[in-house]
Amino acid sequence: MKQALLLSIFLFYSGYFYAQDTFSIVAVDTLTGEIGSAGASCLDNIQFPGSNGAIIISDILPGRGAIHTQSYWHATNQANARLRMEEGLSPQEIIAWLKANDAQGGFGWVNRQYGVVDFDPQGHPRSAALTGNGCLDWKGHRLGVNYAIQGNILLGPQILDSMEARFLAATGSLSDRLMACLQGANVPGADSRCLQNGTSSLSAFLRVAKPGDADDSLWLDLNVPSLPTGMEPIDSLQRLYNQWKMVLPAQEPNAVWQAPKLFPNPASGWVNVQLPAQKAQLMVFDLSGRAIFQKQLQQGDNRLALQIPAGVYFVRIQTDNQTVHTLRLVWTD
Numbered sequence: 001m002k003q004a005l006l007l008s009i010f011l012f013y014s015g016y017f018y019a020q021d022t023f024s025i026v027a028v029d030t031l032t033g034e035i036g037s038a039g040a041s042c043l044d045n046i047q048f049p050g051s052n053g054a055i056i057i058s059d060i061l062p063g064r065g066a067i068h069t070q071s072y073w074h075a076t077n078q079a080n081a082r083l084r085m086e087e088g089l090s091p092q093e094i095i096a097w098l099k100a101n102d103a104q105g106g107f108g109w110v111n112r113q114y115g116v117v118d119f120d121p122q123g124h125p126r127s128a129a130l131t132g133n134g135c136l137d138w139k140g141h142r143l144g145v146n147y148a149i150q151g152n153i154l155l156g157p158q159i160l161d162s163m164e165a166r167f168l169a170a171t172g173s174l175s176d177r178l179m180a181c182l183q184g185a186n187v188p189g190a191d192s193r194c195l196q197n198g199t200s201s202l203s204a205f206l207r208v209a210k211p212g213d214a215d216d217s218l219w220l221d222l223n224v225p226s227l228p229t230g231m232e233p234i235d236s237l238q239r240l241y242n243q244w245k246m247v248l249p250a251q252e253p254n255a256v257w258q259a260p261k262l263f264p265n266p267a268s269g270w271v272n273v274q275l276p277a278q279k280a281q282l283m284v285f286d287l288s289g290r291a292i293f294q295k296q297l298q299q300g301d302n303r304l305a306l307q308i309p310a311g312v313y314f315v316r317i318q319t320d321n322q323t324v325h326t327l328r329l330v331w332t333d
Helices: 002-016 053-057 075-086 091-100 158-169 174-183 192-197 233-246
Strands: 022-028 035-041 058-061 065-070 113-119 125-131 140-144 147-151 203-209 220-224 261-268 270-285 291-305 311-319 324-331
Touching (some): 022 053, 022 065, 022 174, 035 053, 035 058, 053 058, 053 203, 053 220, 058 075, 065 147, 075 113, 091 113, 091 125, 113 147, 125 147, 140 158, 174 203, 174 233, 203 233
Parallel strands (some): 261 324
Antiparallel strands (some): 022 147, 058 065, 113 125, 140 147, 270 291, 270 311
């Protein structure tokens, strides 16, 4: 009887309470095909062993999109959201499906919060979010063409406003902008339950996938699952991110000129890849993240004849020194 009770308590917490009080962002980059996910929570791996911190909410499908299912997180809802994205449903359709098929049935969705982004069949970004009335205050979300920012049990709406403003004002790569977004919530009590701790949260994460990445091997995957009392996880994540950037393959001083060039674009029948490096591996991915073409490139001009349907594709070029460039290609009939 005692064992059954303990199991019930564990399932209750693991089914509902992971990442209950969370602020997060999902976003895509239409130029590079990168998909990103970042967030933080006043729950950590110490309170809930096995959760690995706030990162439990992050689900990225490289080349396709990203999903955050938070507030009374439920594994079945997150798994179902992923399946619907794999089937090709839009972010809005995924959320509508989750509302109608919540793992707890009936009005279970009123306690949930979702943020979803992806690429449509033409390569355009789409986003959608849901904040159920049953989520704890302050709760809400912010939507842009290529991002969704959401949070609950927040200090107030200013947390999401600051996150959105930092994301939109930031320059650089998608990972730079996601990190800037999290810094927008780096205030004591951003997640209001952490106010007495003097921090924004207890755990934080930052993840970015390039087209062609495996689900379990993303280009960037940083996580701060727990910290000693009083230490700020967003600051710790920033330090990890800065260190990660320092060990990236060195770029030439004229890195813009040194980057591979793809022309013409839009293209039809053939496309030329100009490679300044000695050689590189090229792969072409469709919007489902499926590799449809690959070729070894040599330094100089590489003329490629492609037999592919009209649409939008992402071309991934990895040089010998492991520098990865991702370029958007529009193919016409």
